[in-house]
Amino acid sequence: MSFWLFLFVSVLLIPLTMVFFGKYFSKKAPKEINWVFGYRTMRSTKNEATWKFAHNYFGRLWFINGLWLCALTVVAMVCLFF
Numbered sequence: 001m002s003f004w005l006f007l008f009v010s011v012l013l014i015p016l017t018m019v020f021f022g023k024y025f026s027k028k029a030p031k032e033i034n035w036v037f038g039y040r041t042m043r044s045t046k047n048e049a050t051w052k053f054a055h056n057y058f059g060r061l062w063f064i065n066g067l068w069l070c071a072l073t074v075v076a077m078v079c080l081f082f
Contacts, residue, residue: 008077015073018066026059 029052030038033045044054 004077004081011073011077012070015066015069018062018069020066022059022061022063022066024059025055026063029055 025039033048033051034040035045038051039054039058041054044050
């Protein structure tokens with residue numbers, strides 16, 4: 001039983017991380033454009049407006065996809081468990 005619980009928690013790490021960062025990035029982008037933390041592409045780092053737009057869009061996209069992946073993961077693990 002503990003193996004299945006460990007597997008369930010470890011499989012949910014990526015979708016939950018997507019939900020967390022999606023919510024974080026949609027609410028507030030990193031203050032300044034950097035190459036360490038954030039959604040970094042050549043286009044998103046052009047100026048401040050594209051930086052904020054990219055983080056808002058990327059955040060909403062990751063939040064929605066993370067929720068879908070959480071649901072799919074739970075359904076798949078329930079099917080495997082029973």
